[in-house]
Structure formats: structure tokens, C-alpha cells
Amino acid sequence: MTKAIDRNTGSILELGPGTGVFTEALLKRGLVPEQLTLVELDERFANLLSRRFPGARIVQGSAARLSAAGVGRDVAYGAVISGVPLLSMPSRTVFRIVEGVARRLGPSGNLYQFTYGARCPVAHAILERLGLEASLLGTVMWNLPPASVYRISHTRVDPKLASASEPHVVADAHAHTALIHRQYPAAMCWEGERVSSQ
Numbered sequence: 001m002t003k004a005i006d007r008n009t010g011s012i013l014e015l016g017p018g019t020g021v022f023t024e025a026l027l028k029r030g031l032v033p034e035q036l037t038l039v040e041l042d043e044r045f046a047n048l049l050s051r052r053f054p055g056a057r058i059v060q061g062s063a064a065r066l067s068a069a070g071v072g073r074d075v076a077y078g079a080v081i082s083g084v085p086l087l088s089m090p091s092r093t094v095f096r097i098v099e100g101v102a103r104r105l106g107p108s109g110n111l112y113q114f115t116y117g118a119r120c121p122v123a124h125a126i127l128e129r130l131g132l133e134a135s136l137l138g139t140v141m142w143n144l145p146p147a148s149v150y151r152i153s154h155t156r157v158d159p160k161l162a163s164a165s166e167p168h169v170v171a172d173a174h175a176h177t178a179l180i181h182r183q184y185p186a187a188m189c190w191e192g193e194r195v196s197s198q
Contacts (some may be wrong), residue, residue, distance in 0.1 A: 001081060001112050007031050010078030013071070013104060014038045015063040015097070018045055020052050022114075027053075039063055064096040066104070069183060073174050076106035082113045086121035095126050102130050102154070111152040112137075116145045123154060131155050140161055 001022050003100030005012065007030040017023050026036065039062075040046040042130075046060040061069025063084050080101050086094050101111050115121040120134060127134055133155045140150040163164045 001114055002026050002029055004028055004110070004112070004151075005029060005031070005079050005081075007035070010035070010106065011075050012036050013077045013080045013101070015080065015082040015101075016040065016084040017049060017081075018042075020049055022083060023049070023053055023056070026081070037071060037075075037077075039066065039069060064093050066098070066100040071100075071104070073189060075104070076109065077104050077197070078106055078109050080105060080109070080111040084109060084113075085115075087115060087117040087119070088115065091123060091126070094122060095130075098122055098126055098132070098152070099130055101152075102132060105154065107154065109153070113150045113152060114148065115148050117148070118146070120150060122150070 002025045002057075003027060009031075009067055012026060012035055013025060014026075014033065014036060017040055020038075023036065023038060027042065033053050036053070036056040037059060038049055038053070038056055039059045040049060041060070041062055043060060046058055048060045049056070059069050059071055061071075063082070067073075082101075084097060086097065089097075098111070105111065117143055119137075122132075122134060126132075131154060132152050134150050134152040136149050137149045
């Protein structure tokens with residue numbers, strides 16, 4: 001989850017940090033608490049995180065409603081770490097979470113999503129509509145249940161390929177998210193499969 005991140009990554013947004021396992025790993029990689037914004041829904045965990053990680057910004061609120069929780073779009077995050085259990089959520093909620101992240105990721109930023117599921121936690125249709133692509137970084141098979149990490153990032157679209165007659169094909173993924181106003185069906189992707197194509 002954290003090995004591709006270091007102090008030079010910039011500002012980090014963590015969704016659903018719980019007791020702070022990944023947060024602690026980030027600090028061990030050389031980040032300073034001031035680089036971290038932690039969004040936790042549970043008040044008890046939010047209070048625990050405040051005690052464990054003084055200096056980090058702790059936001060109590062929903063990952064599906066980042067603006068309402070107070071996480072604005074004035075910061076372009078170099079990475080987003082998510083332990084939120086997306087597979088157990090309705091697709092509408094997954095869409096809101098991923099759209100909120102996409103709007104806050106820097107141009108070369110990545111979302112790292114942890115899952116216990118045997119499939120990608122973000123449906124292919126959602127990735128495609130938000131101008132994102134995902135790849136499986138790895139699976140720990142001896143974990144019970146097996147645990148996987150996916151990297152999700154903005155699709156690199158050649159501006160020359162963007163067509164005015166096809167508004168869903170745009171070079172700017174942030175502008176792309178503004179076009180989305182409906183729920184998309186869930187889809188499955190399997191280990192080793194590229195789940196969104198350019």
C-alpha cells in the first residue's frame with residue numbers, strides 16, 4: 001500500500017484509516033504528519049488518530065462526501081490511500097468516493113485501494129466514465145482472506161484523440177467527472193487483468 005510513496009510524493013489523503021496501520025507505515029517511510037489528511041467516519045477512531053498522530057489533519061466525515069467533510073479541492077494530492085471496503089458498498093456510493101478522489105488527485109497522483117475481494121473494488125464502468133485506469137499491484141495469498149492492492153490513476157489521453165463529437169472522451173479527467181450524473185452497474189475484474197484501457 002505504501003511502498004511507492006515517500007516524502008517527495010507531496011500531500012497524502014487517507015480514507016478510512018481506522019486505527020492508523022497505513023498511517024504509521026507512511027510515517028516510517030519518511031513522511032511528516034503535516035503531509036497527511038486522514039478522513040475517518042467513526043468518531044472513536046478519529047479521536048484515536050488525533051492522539052496517535054499529532055500534526056496530521058484529522059477529518060471526521062464520510063469518504064463519499066469529502067467536500068461536506070471539509071476536504072476541499074485546493075490541494076492536489078500526490079497519493080490517496082484507501083482502506084474503505086468498497087466491495088460492500090452500493091455502486092452509487094463507490095462512484096461518489098472515487099469521483100471525489102479523482103477530483104483531488106494531482107496529474108500524476110495515484111489512488112491505492114486495499115481490498116479483501118477476489119475482484120477489483122471499482123467497477124470498470126465507473127473507471128471508464130471517470131477517465132481512470134486501474135492495475136493490480138499485488139496479492140498476499142497467505143493472508144486470510146487474501147488481500148490485494150490496486151493502483152488507480154488518471155488515464156493518459158492524447159489530446160489529439162479527444163473528439164468534440166464524443167464528449168465522454170476528454171483530455172482533462174477533472175473536467176470529465178463533471179459530466180457524470182448517474183449510477184453505473186457493477187462489473188468484475190480479475191487478478192492480473194488491466195481493468196481500464198486507454
